[in-house]
Amino acid sequence: MADPNFYDVIVLGGGGAGLMCAGVVGEYGKRTLVIDHAKQIGKKILISGGGRCNFTNRETPPERYLSANPHFAKSALRRYTPDDFIDLVNAYGIAWHEKTLGQLFCDTSAREIVDMLLAECAKGDVEVRSACTIFEVTKNGNVFAVTTSQGVFQAASLVLATGGPSIPKMGATGFAYDLGRQFGLKIVEPRPALVPLTLAGDEALFRDLSGVAAPTAVACGKARFEEATLFTHKGLSGPAVLQVSSYWRHGDAIAVNFFPDRAVGWLRQEKRNRPKTTLNTVLAEGLPTRLAEALCERLVATGPLGEMADKSVQAVETHLADWPFRPNGTEGYAKAEVTSGGVSTAELSSQTMEAKKVPGLYVIGEAVDVTGWLGGYNFQWAWSSGWAAGQAIGTT
Ligand code: FDA
Numbered sequence: 001m002a003d004p005n006f007y008d009v010i011v012l013g014g015g016g017a018g019l020m021c022a023g024v025v026g027e028y029g030k031r032t033l034v035i036d037h038a039k040q041i042g043k044k045i046l047i048s049g050g051g052r053c054n055f056t057n058r059e060t061p062p063e064r065y066l067s068a069n070p071h072f073a074k075s076a077l078r079r080y081t082p083d084d085f086i087d088l089v090n091a092y093g094i095a096w097h098e099k100t101l102g103q104l105f106c107d108t109s110a111r112e113i114v115d116m117l118l119a120e121c122a123k124g125d126v127e128v129r130s131a132c133t134i135f136e137v138t139k140n141g142n143v144f145a146v147t148t149s150q151g152v153f154q155a156a157s158l159v160l161a162t163g164g165p166s167i168p169k170m171g172a173t174g175f176a177y178d179l180g181r182q183f184g185l186k187i188v189e190p191r192p193a194l195v196p197l198t199l200a201g202d203e204a205l206f207r208d209l210s211g212v213a214a215p216t217a218v219a220c221g222k223a224r225f226e227e228a229t230l231f232t233h234k235g236l237s238g239p240a241v242l243q244v245s246s247y248w249r250h251g252d253a254i255a256v257n258f259f260p261d262r263a264v265g266w267l268r269q270e271k272r273n274r275p276k277t278t279l280n281t282v283l284a285e286g287l288p289t290r291l292a293e294a295l296c297e298r299l300v301a302t303g304p305l306g307e308m309a310d311k312s313v314q315a316v317e318t319h320l321a322d323w324p325f326r327p328n329g330t331e332g333y334a335k336a337e338v339t340s341g342g343v344s345t346a347e348l349s350s351q352t353m354e355a356k357k358v359p360g361l362y363v364i365g366e367a368v369d370v371t372g373w374l375g376g377y378n379f380q381w382a383w384s385s386g387w388a389a390g391q392a393i394g395t396t
Pocket residue numbers: 012013014015016017018035036037038041042043044045047048049050053054055056132133134161162163164166167170171172173174175336337338364365366367375376377378379380382
């Protein structure tokens with residue numbers, strides 16, 4: 001009789017990437033086991049997108065992913081596209097809608113995505129073991145052995161899909177990096193990404209604006225995002241700031257444009273049109289009152305616009321379009337939506353996600369040094385990389 005603890009493939013981690021991969025492999029008739037230490041499978045999917053899971057984006061060009069090798073993600077993203085995932089969602093009759101910027105969400109609940117992935121796994125008789133602690137992983141010859149709280153399981157292929165350490169209180173760990181290192185794989189330094197930034201010193205005064213949001217454009221180096229900024233009790237957040245946080249490094253300044261839609265010279269035009277109006281009034285027409293007041297205080301500009309020299313008006317406009325903040329840090333993994341860095345893409349085949357120097361070992365999802373923008377890009381990477389590995393394992 002065949003050893004019941006011997007599988008064709010063991011997938012470590014039952015998140016988006018692991019479940020997608022297991023479902024694909026299972027349908028090829030391979031005996032597949034998913035192991036997760038959490039009691040509940042797919043937790044991050046369940047809380048994502050405010051409980052509605054922003055499961056993909058209409059467009060996922062490689063430029064919207066950060067990686068030491070910007071070309072790496074291309075192959076998987078081209079072979080398993082947002083349309084492929086939408087077809088799957090439609091096949092399960094899951095209702096969805098498009099929000100801003102091509103972001104697709106479930107109408108009802110993220111639970112439907114988890115149920116769909118589990119149903120795909122069930123089609124191929126994939127076995128899922130939750131609340132299963134992994135003690136050790138070894139490779140003897142061509143066989144991987146995983147020692148766990150529920151027994152020792154063996155397989156010819158091992159898929160590392162345990163994600164990154166963002167939101168540890170949900171069971172996220174740096175396990176993928178430890179295991180990667182154990183097998184001699186290089187790890188690109190992991191950092192919290194899509195994370196709020198903190199302010200200190202004089203800029204900490206902005207924390208008084210906690211809860212105020214405004215439409216902005218925020219830039220860090222060449223990265224620029226036109227979305228909302230939210231002031232928090234620790235510093236800055238909101239989609240524009242989360243997006244630039246992935247590009248931000250300690251010591252960098254970020255620049256906020258509080259009037260991204262206004263044409264150059266707009267404030268001088270206001271001065272000509274309405275010389276008796278104060279700067280505060282003009283700013284409060286485009287921004288929340290408390291923010292307008294705080295900016296005016298810092299610009300030290302009181303009195304009617306008509307009493308300001310053109311040069312000063314221009315200087316104020318320039319400052320409003322390029323307001324520098326120098327964050328002193330991030331809110332860390334506790335608040336980061338993802339982790340950038342991870343298992344180096346140089347170690348993996350972009351076609352199959354298999355480790356070049358460890359045949360049979362595959363790394364997928366957030367564990368890999370590929371990090372998407374905010375807006376469904378990270379789940380698409382989980383689906384695409386999971387599918388690519390699943391195809392490769394299924395057809396060997
Ligand atoms: P994921 O982290 O999902 O799965 C890893 C699995 O491995 C988990 O089930 C975990 O329990 C398990 N595991 C970890 N360590 C283990 C160990 N030592 N032993 C055994 N099991 C272990 N993205 C997006 O595109 N749209 C969105 O709407 C959102 N929203 C969002 C909200 C919040 C609050 C967060 C924190 C993140 C998002 N994301 C997102 C990001 C997205 O959730 C993330 O990129 C994917 O879930 C990554 O999928 P993976 O399968 O790679 O890892």
